[in-house]
Amino acid sequence: MSPDDDCQLGDLAENFRHDAAPDPNAGTDGPRRTRRALVDRPGTAWLALAAAIGGLATGIALAHGLLIAGALMLAGLSGQYFDPGPAQRRTGRSAE
Template sequence: MATDEDRLLGDLAERLRHDDPRFFHALEAGTPYPPREYRHGTAWLTLAVALGGLALGIVIGHGLLIAGGLVLAGIAGHLFDPDRARARTGRGTPPPSW
């Protein structure tokens, strides 16, 4: 007979499998793989393009390129946020009120 702890661990494993299947399968196989919160490849690429566009806009004096670079830099900053999925879905606990 399964105990409450076994049921809770099973629920936790199922939630992990649903939230980040790549990490779950790597954990199950015993091969380390960073969780989704620590994978920032797209964010780094977006930041590099943003800085390139911003620098080019400053060098040639084109306001639209400067604005585009700043917008892309803001998007890249948002992609670095580890809690962006929680903010998008509204799940999770609210921040503590000091």
């Protein structure tokens, strides 16, 4: 590489370092409201569980394997929604 290329690469690296530096003015727009995680919403978990049970019952009644498999996947997903997570299990906090 020529010395001119080294100079251009040095300038480019300096620009990246400048862009990667945290902005001291970031977050000064006022307090932001954060959305609760999907896991923290018990209504979503109950809705997913109800849909899974309904899909499973329909799949069994129609003897449709793909519908049964989809309902079982949704039941597993709703089980994940009810799980508070390892951090909350250690501290004893509920997911509410």
